[in-house]
Amino acid sequence: MNTLQWQIATITKITPETAKVKSFTLSLPGWIKHRAGQHYDLRLTAPDGYRAQRSYSIASAPERTGEIDLTIERVEDGEVSTFLHQVVVPGDRVEVRGPIGGYFVWDATTSGGPVLLVAGGSGVVPMMSMLRHRAAVGAKVPVRLLYSSRTYDDVIYREELASLATGGVEIFHTLTRSQPAGWTGYARRIDDTMLAEVSRPFGASALTFICGPTPLVESAATSLERASLRADRIKTERFGPTGT
């Protein structure tokens, strides 16, 4: 088994995360340990041979063997995500290959720290693999996650993130569209001031990962570079709403 070989994964569990996001647990006959931040390619083949392929970030920790979780947002008119959300049931099988990616990856035992994570929407998925990985290996490296969602109900992994925010992990939420009564987090789009506040304790050497829609990723990366974070310590992953 190598990472380029397509294999048939069985979907063993589907967990709703928000109204538009579900996590799919895939049991893999050819499981290969991934690095936090990597993705799998998933493809669907129609009876007439038409194929659609997407890449989806792994949400689970590398330390979980034999299976992975992919957390997938349903995209308007998205032919793959819509199928996965509306048609697939546990026991169904899909074709996948991976793990893939050597750039947007983090190893808690060798990558050093501190680590700054900036996520928008389902851009939090690879960050979740990193946080679960950190917890699974008992790493102490300080991590701060700044996570932008539209509303409180759109926050993916809300409860698990709250439980992970301990022992050197700090989580900062911003809700851009509406906020519940008594909300004490940020309440606007990610901007220079917010990034400066969250990144300041880590100084200029923080290893930074930014993942989300293209405009968020580009503005956050530019803003952090202006704030003198080293550009070669900033890693980005962009996705368009109709793709992943």
Next chain:
Amino acid sequence: MRANEELTLDGNAVGGLLDEVFGADLTAAVGTCPDCGRRDALATLRAYTYAPGVVLRCPGCDGVQLVIVRTPRGLRHQLRSVIERR
């Protein structure tokens, strides 16, 4: 521009395809844009995957760095950037 920009993925998403073409995961390899000289990981290139094929463009000047097309006779690619494998 905005709508098109929002459809954009980046080089991370085509890591598997790069591996198929070059036999290694090149998302962390550094490419130099032949047009503006920008040097960065291939993961940072803009990936247009909704054409019949994949086009990787420089995020600095929009110059085409790599085109990959799957044909009935196999994968075809045209490489314009200089790639340093690490």
